[in-house]
Amino acid sequence: MGMIRRCLLWRLIPQGILLSVFALVFIGCSDNRTPVEIASAQGILLLGNGSEPHGLDPHLTTGVPEHNILHSIFEGLIAYHPSDESAPEPGVAEKWECNSDATVWTFHLRHNARWSNGDPVTASDFSYSFRRILSPALGAQYADQLIVLKGAEDYLKGNTNDFSTVGVEVLDEHTLRLHLVGPTPHLPGMLKHNAWYPVNPRIIESFGSIDSRESEWTRPENLVGNGAFRISKWVTNSYLEVVKSDTYWDTDRVSIKGIRFFPIEKASTEEAAFRAGQIHYCSNIPIDRIAYYRSRHPQVIRFDDYLGTYFYRFNTTRPPLDNPLVRRALTLAIDTGLIVREVTKGGEQPARGFVYDGVSGYLTPGNLQFDPIEARRLLAEAGFPEGAGFPKMDILINTQEAHKMIAEAIQQMWRDHLGIDIGVVNQEWKVYLDNQDNLRYDISRSGWIGDYVDPITFLMIWTSDSGNNQTGWSNRRYDALYKQVLLTGDPHHRNALMREMESIFLDELPAAPIYWYTRKYLIHPDVKNWHPKLLDYHPFKFIQLEPTGFRL
Amino acid sequence: MPRFLISRLLQTILVLYLIATVVFVMMKAVPGGPFSQERNVSEHILRKLEEQYGLHDPLHVQYAKYMWNITPKRFSPGALLRFDLKNGLGIDFGYSFRYEGRTVNQLIAEALPVSAELGFYALIIAAFLGISTGSLAALKQNTAWDHIPMGVVMVGICLPTFVMGPILILVFGFWVPESIRLPVLFWEPSYDASWMESLRYRILPAITLGLYYAAGIARLTRGSMLEVLGQDYIRTARAKGVSPFNVVVKHGLRTGMIPVISYLGPVAAHLITGSFVIEYIFMLPGLGRHLINAALNRDYTLIMGTVLVYAAILILFNFIVDTLLVWLNPRLRLGSKP
Numbered sequence: 001m002g003m004i005r006r007c008l009l010w011r012l013i014p015q016g017i018l019l020s021v022f023a024l025v026f027i028g029c030s031d032n033r034t035p036v037e038i039a040s041a042q043g044i045l046l047l048g049n050g051s052e053p054h055g056l057d058p059h060l061t062t063g064v065p066e067h068n069i070l071h072s073i074f075e076g077l078i079a080y081h082p083s084d085e086s087a088p089e090p091g092v093a094e095k096w097e098c099n100s101d102a103t104v105w106t107f108h109l110r111h112n113a114r115w116s117n118g119d120p121v122t123a124s125d126f127s128y129s130f131r132r133i134l135s136p137a138l139g140a141q142y143a144d145q146l147i148v149l150k151g152a153e154d155y156l157k158g159n160t161n162d163f164s165t166v167g168v169e170v171l172d173e174h175t176l177r178l179h180l181v182g183p184t185p186h187l188p189g190m191l192k193h194n195a196w197y198p199v200n201p202r203i204i205e206s207f208g209s210i211d212s213r214e215s216e217w218t219r220p221e222n223l224v225g226n227g228a229f230r231i232s233k234w235v236t237n238s239y240l241e242v243v244k245s246d247t248y249w250d251t252d253r254v255s256i257k258g259i260r261f262f263p264i265e266k267a268s269t270e271e272a273a274f275r276a277g278q279i280h281y282c283s284n285i286p287i288d289r290i291a292y293y294r295s296r297h298p299q300v301i302r303f304d305d306y307l308g309t310y311f312y313r314f315n316t317t318r319p320p321l322d323n324p325l326v327r328r329a330l331t332l333a334i335d336t337g338l339i340v341r342e343v344t345k346g347g348e349q350p351a352r353g354f355v356y357d358g359v360s361g362y363l364t365p366g367n368l369q370f371d372p373i374e375a376r377r378l379l380a381e382a383g384f385p386e387g388a389g390f391p392k393m394d395i396l397i398n399t400q401e402a403h404k405m406i407a408e409a410i411q412q413m414w415r416d417h418l419g420i421d422i423g424v425v426n427q428e429w430k431v432y433l434d435n436q437d438n439l440r441y442d443i444s445r446s447g448w449i450g451d452y453v454d455p456i457t458f459l460m461i462w463t464s465d466s467g468n469n470q471t472g473w474s475n476r477r478y479d480a481l482y483k484q485v486l487l488t489g490d491p492h493h494r495n496a497l498m499r500e501m502e503s504i505f506l507d508e509l510p511a512a513p514i515y516w517y518t519r520k521y522l523i524h525p526d527v528k529n530w531h532p533k534l535l536d537y538h539p540f541k542f543i544q545l546e547p548t549g550f551r552l
Numbered sequence: 553m554p555r556f557l558i559s560r561l562l563q564t565i566l567v568l569y570l571i572a573t574v575v576f577v578m579m580k581a582v583p584g585g586p587f588s589q590e591r592n593v594s595e596h597i598l599r600k601l602e603e604q605y606g607l608h609d610p611l612h613v614q615y616a617k618y619m620w621n622i623t624p625k626r627f628s629p630g631a632l633l634r635f636d637l638k639n640g641l642g643i644d645f646g647y648s649f650r651y652e653g654r655t656v657n658q659l660i661a662e663a664l665p666v667s668a669e670l671g672f673y674a675l676i677i678a679a680f681l682g683i684s685t686g687s688l689a690a691l692k693q694n695t696a697w698d699h700i701p702m703g704v705v706m707v708g709i710c711l712p713t714f715v716m717g718p719i720l721i722l723v724f725g726f727w728v729p730e731s732i733r734l735p736v737l738f739w740e741p742s743y744d745a746s747w748m749e750s751l752r753y754r755i756l757p758a759i760t761l762g763l764y765y766a767a768g769i770a771r772l773t774r775g776s777m778l779e780v781l782g783q784d785y786i787r788t789a790r791a792k793g794v795s796p797f798n799v800v801v802k803h804g805l806r807t808g809m810i811p812v813i814s815y816l817g818p819v820a821a822h823l824i825t826g827s828f829v830i831e832y833i834f835m836l837p838g839l840g841r842h843l844i845n846a847a848l849n850r851d852y853t854l855i856m857g858t859v860l861v862y863a864a865i866l867i868l869f870n871f872i873v874d875t876l877l878v879w880l881n882p883r884l885r886l887g888s889k890p
Contacts (some may be wrong), residue, residue, distance in 0.1 A: 032730065032731060035735075035741060035742045035743060038743050039742060039743060042743065044742075044743070046742055051845075052651070052845070054650055054651055054652055055651060055652030055653055055654075057652055057653070060652050061652075062589060062591070136596070136600055137600060137604070138600075139597055139598075139600035139601040139603075139604050140597070141587075141589075141593045141597060141601075143597060144593075144594060144597075156596075156597075157596055158596075213604055213652060214604075214647045214652070214653065215653060216653050217653070218652065218653045219653065219654075235662070235837060236651070236654070236659060236662055236663070236837055237663070237835075237836075237837035237838075237841050237842070237845075238738065238739055238740070238837040239738075239742065260742050262738070262742075262835075263835075264737075264835055265845075266832075269737065269833070269835060272721065272725070272736055272737065273736070273737045273738075273835075275726070276725050276726070276733075276735070276736045276737070278735065278736070278737055278738065278742065428848070429584075429848065430582075430583065430584025430585075430588055430848070430849075430850055431582075431583045431584050433584055433588045433589065433590065434583040434584040434585075434588060435583070437588070437592065447590075467592030467593070467594060467595075468591060468592050470592075
């Protein structure tokens with residue numbers, strides 16, 4: 001036996017060596033600071049940013065993670081204000097004016113606006129960019145944003161290929177005039193969207209034609225932007241890094257040296273990264289972690305108002321959901337207050353109407369409230385007393401824990417208050433979208449986030465020819481009012497028309513509004529000047545980093 | 553031998569085309585397309601998009617085009633070593649539907665080295681832990697040295713990586729004292745750091761992946777060593793006065809390793825290709841994460857590219873192991889009579 005024991009000792013020597021190498025690597029880091037502490041000291045902001053960006057072409061991307069990156073490396077005529085989402089902050093345009101009915105807008109471009117390759121940013125660059133996104137062959141998903149421009153719709157649909165018919169006029173290299181289809185007082189808000197961003201024509205042409213999608217101009221080594229930052233490194237599925245740009249006209253105001261955007265899809269993973277000190281900002285919190293942060297680290301958790309509505313679509317082509325009484329009964333039987341208190345827990349407001357309340361002076365006419373008695377009465381009036389004879393139906397959700405919890409709560413409420421039995425079906429995202437789009441559902445969970453701060457961005461989805469209606473509901477009066485709104489410049493009259501639109505919606509309820517969103521996120525105390533914003537876009541040029549030494 | 557090689561090569565090619573066909577059919581059968589999104593785009597824009605990506609062609613035309621693009625047309629090993637499939641084999645998977653301006657070839661060339669590196673570390677960990685625990689257990693059969701490590705190993709086999717990963721994250725990322733904590737996510741630090749610092753980011757994913765296979769190797773080593781250590785020639789060696797170290801390492805392990813090595817071939821392939829879950833848990837920029845995201849995004853070209861690369865690696869490793877085994881053991885050769 002002794003022989004074998006000695007042999008064991010021999011075997012242990014190489015193991016020992018390997019283990020000590022391991023130990024060295026484990027402890028080998030002399031720097032005990034977390035990545036966040038190191039980054040704060042260096043002036044680098046580390047952000048959790050949803051998913052890997054599709055691309056960086058401002059005319060082709062559609063998502064929020066992309067927009068977060070784009071507004072750091074590009075700048076439109078109008079930029080984001082650090083704290084007020086409705087206020088227009090001068091971007092490339094230093095001042096602008098419009099005529100009395102807001103149909104003709106003139107923008108005066110600043111002379112010191114530069115591309116990151118040193119070229120000046122000119123009015124013809126903007127004109128080229130608008131022509132590019134409207135080019136039919138480019139197939140830009142967000143080209144519809146520009147159809148407020150006169151003649152843009154015809155150009156986009158290929159009815160004409162003469163761009164001079166579109167209402168974009170270059171008066172001189174620093175003056176741009178836009179002619180619109182109708183009065184659009186909220187145009188400055190729309191211009192903050194990346195669909196309106198300029199691209200450098202020389203760069204686009206050197207990597208392909210004006211309408212080529214598969215161009216490599218957005219690779220980090222090729223990309224030329226005009227924003228406060230420029231891209232320096234992009235590792236797919238790892239991170240994207242931007243650094244402060246020297247050519248930006250307002251570069252003296254930019255406090256941080258760079259930003260790293262990390263694509264982290266899962267909320268629980270992102271939260272772990274935040275807790276481990278690997279990111280300054282965690283864009284999503286799993287619902288079951290909210291209580292922990294609220295009680296233990298209230299200084300890092302934030303709930304900001306967010307311009308969006310969570311709602312359930314009804315398929316109005318399927319009986320008995322074609323009956324407005326049934327839809328109203330189902331809506332009134334949802335205890336929205338209980339849902340925001342006990343399920344979502346993020347300080348959301350129960351939705352009284354569809355349009356987010358208080359948007360640019362607009363007050364919703366809605367007064368939806370949980371009313372089980374009225375709901376039961378309506379259901380009986382529709383021919384289903386105490387739920388008797390109500391057909392079996394399903395709520396369609398896309399697979400996500402929060403949606404499931406809400407659906408189950410509503411399922412229970414309908415069972416308790418109406419005596420009807422509704423199932424819950426969850427589907428993978430793209431399958432869910434396909435079924436919702438083709439009206440293959442009974443009731444479907446949905447959400448809508450405004451594109452800009454104006455009620456019309458909510459109301460436009462319920463017109464008969466809107467691709468986002470997806471309920472089969474249509475109302476002639478509603479459609480007529482929408483057209484009227486587009487032609488009305490007077491804000492008071494415009495708001496009155498929109499209130500009438502929303503009243504029609506609330507009478508018929510093709511969808512049940514549930515709550516108005518909040519943004520729930522975690523942010524490290526080192527990050528300063530990060531204010532609540534209705535659309536959740538935070539202009540990074542105003543952000544500051546001050547190391548506080550805070551650790552979770 | 554040449555007959556065996558040629559027949560296996562032909563089989564391999566057939567299998568890859570078959571896989572490509574099945575994937576193509578399945579992709580087209582799944583509801584939802586690459587351009588469906590929450591906010592609907594208008595009909596005319598959708599039509600333009602489909603035109604741009606060739607989706608308006610009849611299915612058989614799309615299929616034929618695709619098959620031609622993925623057919624090898626040249627061979628240049630130098631380019632292949634840089635994971636450049638286009639110059640190496642003339643295979644062009646096309647542009648990604650989801651990631652504008654990036655080709656599937658580029659995405660694979662960036663991601664494959666990450667998966668391969670992770671697989672390499674995991675293989676070292678699996679072999680080292682597996683062989684040493686297995687040998688120890690065999691030498692000390694039926695003692696605590698046998699039961700405890702083999703019990704732990706049993707747990708390793710039973711715990712899937714998606715359970716083991718989060719447990720290790722919790723323990724080494726949050727519970728242990730701050731001075732020895734390990735990074736819980738990402739492939740490299742978010743600041744400029746030494747290679748040693750970067751290596752620390754790879755420890756937890758490599759251990760999670762390695763542990764699972766270490767368990768199998770340990771059990772195999774133990775069984776095989778027990779058998780070998782009882783053989784006459786080991787007793788003879790000991791009787792001759794060979795040092796105990798040499799008895800175990802030179803005489804015992806050498807023979808005892810044969811079944812383990814034939815097991816390591818497929819394991820190596822699995823370690824490179826089987827890390828999707830781990831890449832997702834630890835947010836690593838490897839091929840597995842592309843595969844999952846591509847399926848969710850209906851990124852047709854990327855789905856096809858990743859599936860085929862995975863399939864090719866698996867088949868290649870199995871092919872190498874089979875060839876080695878045939879070379880070692882003539883009885884397995886084709887047409888040989890028993």
